[in-house]
Amino acid sequence: xxGLHEFTDSVSGFHSKTAVEQLxxxxxFLEAIESKPCFTASDIRTAFQKAGIEPPNVSxxxxxxxxxxxxxxxxxxxxxxxxxxxxxxxxxxxGGNPSVIAVSKLLSDLPAKVPNVAERDFLNEAxxxxxxxxxRAAIVMTWNLAYDHLMGWLLDDQSRLDKLNDAIKKRxxxxxxxxxxxxxxxxxxxxxxxxxxxxxxxxxxxxxEILESKLKRRNTVAHPSTVIVTQAQADDTxxxxxxxxxxxxxx
Numbered sequence: 001x002x003g004l005h006e007f008t009d010s011v012s013g014f015h016s017k018t019a020v021e022q023l024x025x026x027x028x029f030l031e032a033i034e035s036k037p038c039f040t041a042s043d044i045r046t047a048f049q050k051a052g053i054e055p056p057n058v059s060x061x062x063x064x065x066x067x068x069x070x071x072x073x074x075x076x077x078x079x080x081x082x083x084x085x086x087x088x089x090x091x092x093x094x095g096g097n098p099s100v101i102a103v104s105k106l107l108s109d110l111p112a113k114v115p116n117v118a119e120r121d122f123l124n125e126a127x128x129x130x131x132x133x134x135x136r137a138a139i140v141m142t143w144n145l146a147y148d149h150l151m152g153w154l155l156d157d158q159s160r161l162d163k164l165n166d167a168i169k170k171r172x173x174x175x176x177x178x179x180x181x182x183x184x185x186x187x188x189x190x191x192x193x194x195x196x197x198x199x200x201x202x203x204x205x206x207x208x209e210i211l212e213s214k215l216k217r218r219n220t221v222a223h224p225s226t227v228i229v230t231q232a233q234a235d236d237t238x239x240x241x242x243x244x245x246x247x248x249x250x251x
Contacts, residue, residue: 007033011094019056026051027080028082029047038077038079039081040079040080062080070085111124114246116149116152126238135233139234143214143218145241146241151193154179154202156251160202161180164200207245214237
């Protein structure tokens with residue numbers, strides 16, 4: 001699923017809207033999500049096609065929208081931009097807080113970089129949770145994604161695994177587990193795996209601190225409580241774990 005499909009699916013009744021409404025929505029997507037400085041008739045036509053819709057006469061519609069009083073689009077460089085009032089109105093109705101756009105784009109761009117199917121499933125679940133403001137679930141699922149990636153990263157290199165097992169013996173002498181396959185991690189607490197990674201110097205100090213703080217937050221939000229979970233907390237968790245674990249620990 002690419003970002004455009006996620007966007008059109010998230011807009012209620014997108015496919016039943018008029019061609020003008022669809023065009024303005026696609027223009028907003030290109031500006032706000034794709035960060036294009038301007039869009040051309042070709043860009044809009046391609047967006048219609050990617051959305052599975054036969055493009056209307058895009059050039060004609062753009063000219064009409066530009067000529068309206070007040071205009072709904074304005075000329076910009078080699079293309080067009082949404083008029084300021086139109087953009088602000090659509091930001092409020094669709095985008096909400098700009099950080100929602102940034103994090104949603106970060107997450108929607110990630111699947112193409114993640115070949116592992118299980119990780120991709122976790123990611124899509126986190127994205128769906130965030131989009132409907134289920135921030136507790138978004139935090140839990142993003143933690144699952146990051147921790148699953150960490151386990152895979154450790155298992156993919158025998159030297160890492162040897163260092164991890166040596167550190168487990170050193171830090172937790174009463175444990176008899178030797179990690180060889182993914183199921184062996186079930187014998188360890190997540191905090192113990194992070195601790196062993198620090199002892200073995202498999203992860204730098206910053207990544208360890210990120211994992212420890214996000215695990216603590218996951219534990220806080222994963223159980224029924226009166227604690228209020230905010231969008232800012234979800235933003236912080238998602239961006240930190242995606243950037244510093246999922247994308248940084250390459251296999």
